[in-house]
Amino acid sequence: MGLSWQQGPLATRGVGRFLVPDPLPERLLFAEPLRRRMRVRFGGEWIADSEDVVLLHEPGRYPVAYFPIDDVTPGALRPLPAVTTHRDLGETSWFTVNAAGQSAPRGAWQHIDLPGHAAELADRVAFAWRAMDAFYEEDERIVGHAADAYHRNDIRGTSRHLVVRVGDQVVADSHAPLVLYESGFAPRWYVPRADIDEPALTAMEGQTFCPYKGLASYYDVAGVKRGAWSYREAWPEVGRVRDLVSFEPDKVTVLLDGTVLELEPGQQVSPHGVDRGLDVDEGAGAAWGS
Known part of the structure; x- marks a missing residue:
């Protein structure tokens, strides 16, 4: 679907190829401003609301929306001790998402040791799509995953x-x-x-x-x-x-x-x-x- 899923140009099973003389890296990640207001709802409350979302396209995965930490409701994220390693983006810390007495362990994450070429994701957090109640663009619910502008x-x-x-x-x-x-x-x-x-x-x-x-x-x-x-x-x-x-x-x-x-x-x-x-x-x- 779109850039990085199924047979898209950044997918691991893409049917086309880039016409360049030298081989491209095995994996290419693509990040861009979403340029849409996106909101996250959990526990019946809005826990994130931003017009500065960055969308990450990663091979073989649906697009993921990354929100500035400053656009997340204070107290909604509780750090967990677990740290994992993303193969391209380095160490990743995890959070329990809390709102209105509800909690979602490992419901959000942040890349905390980004390589220099991935600075667009610095100080941003992503939410596990199916762990949240819902995601919205303006007042309309978006289902499945963040909308991929390259899918049609x-x-x-x-x-x-x-x-x-x-x-x-x-x-x-x-x-x-x-x-x-x-x-x-x-x-x-x-x-x-x-x-x-x-x-x-x-x-x-x-x-x-x-x-x-x-x-x-x-x-x-x-x-x-x-x-x-x-x-x-x-x-x-x-x-x-x-x-x-x-x-x-x-x-x-x-x-x-x-x-x-x-x-x-x-x-x-x-x-x-x-x-x-x-x-x-x-x-x-x-x-x-x-």
Whole structure:
């Protein structure tokens, strides 16, 4: 996702390369001003509020927001004796986060022995995302992780012929699929339900969460377990694929203009858990500020 996750340019599994004569370091970290007001809520109280947040992109990880210590509520952080070592950023001290009688051990951390080239993170603290009640930009809740400005979803309509088969059974046949291009992922093809043999789909229990699209529901396809999924209440940003169905090319046969689609790098997705204190109804919601 974005710069450093899945197949992004700073990810460990990036599909592109930098066109430079000399090899780049194995790991590249990127820090930049977020330029958005961000707030952290814990124990029903605001414990951090800043317009000077720095976002860290680290290979293989979601973006992490670092707040100036001066923008954290006095008394919210209690130092712990534990010190760990970050492979790139040196010694890291940990805090218990306290507010309104609640506590989150190791709920925040600070890099205390930064190399000179990482001075942007000096005197800043980061909060464990799922240990806090919620994070906000202005008055709207941000879920999953800090918003990655380099992540985007583009959806395109097409008249290409898409067919889905399980053995000899045709499960879907469409001349009007949508293709979703998502940063760091291989293209995904979504089929209108009118072009699907609905009795071939059996709804499965359990959902996964995407910070950019919402909650995904899964289906067995003609007996193939979890062979398809749908964002039944996709968020407005990807509203065009709402309630359409996408099929796993490694589990069922998907043909595009007669060519079988193969599993590509970036199609093996690591599901993201729903944030602490976020129920399913909220996860399916369209507006975090409401």
